[in-house]
Amino acid sequence: MAEIYPWVKAFHVAAVIAWMAGMLYLPRLFVYHADAAAGSELAETLAVMERRLQLGIMGPAMGATWLLGIAMIAIEPGWLSQGWLHVKLAGVIALSAGHGIMGRWRRDLATGANRRSARFFRIANEVPALIILVIVVMVIVKPF
Numbered sequence: 001m002a003e004i005y006p007w008v009k010a011f012h013v014a015a016v017i018a019w020m021a022g023m024l025y026l027p028r029l030f031v032y033h034a035d036a037a038a039g040s041e042l043a044e045t046l047a048v049m050e051r052r053l054q055l056g057i058m059g060p061a062m063g064a065t066w067l068l069g070i071a072m073i074a075i076e077p078g079w080l081s082q083g084w085l086h087v088k089l090a091g092v093i094a095l096s097a098g099h100g101i102m103g104r105w106r107r108d109l110a111t112g113a114n115r116r117s118a119r120f121f122r123i124a125n126e127v128p129a130l131i132i133l134v135i136v137v138m139v140i141v142k143p144f
Contacts, residue, residue: 001075008075012068015061020132022058023095026050026102027125033109033119047110054099054106062099065092083144093134098128 036043036075053090069092072079079085105121108114 005072005075008068008071011066012072015064015068019058019061019089019095019099019139020128022053022061023099023102023128024125026053026058026106026120027128029053030102030105030109031117031123031125034114034121037068038112043109047106050106050109056102058099062096066096082142084142085140088135089140091131094131094133095128098131098135 029046033043033046033050036046053139105114105116108116
């Protein structure tokens with residue numbers, strides 16, 4: 001198993017990068033969409049972009065991130081007793097919840113049911129970055 005670990009880790013990192021790119025970009029699209037007139041050509045274009053980003057890129061990348069992360073824990077089960085992994089997993093669960101919440105926002109914007117401002121989405125855009133920072137510190141520094 002030790003021979004495949006670097007491969008699993010490499011694909012895990014690639015999946016995380018793809019997922020996080022979407023988690024950081026999708027709320028930015030929401031900012032523009034919230035300011036677009038409902039039913040306008042711009043709103044329709046943004047709805048297509050948002051759907052393709054979340055369902056075509058972010059969803060598969062999140063699934064791969066989870067599967068490969070579980071595979072790494074299966075290879076190194078001793079990590080389950082380490083505090084840094086617990087914090088990392090809490091962050092991944094928070095990002096996954098955020099992914100789902102963004103799906104709801106996307107559907108609301110696409111159907112004209114959005115009640116949130118562009119300012120709200122600008123602030124929401126910062127949350128994944130903060131969670132990512134905590135996760136990276138846990139994985140690299142392993143403070144506990």
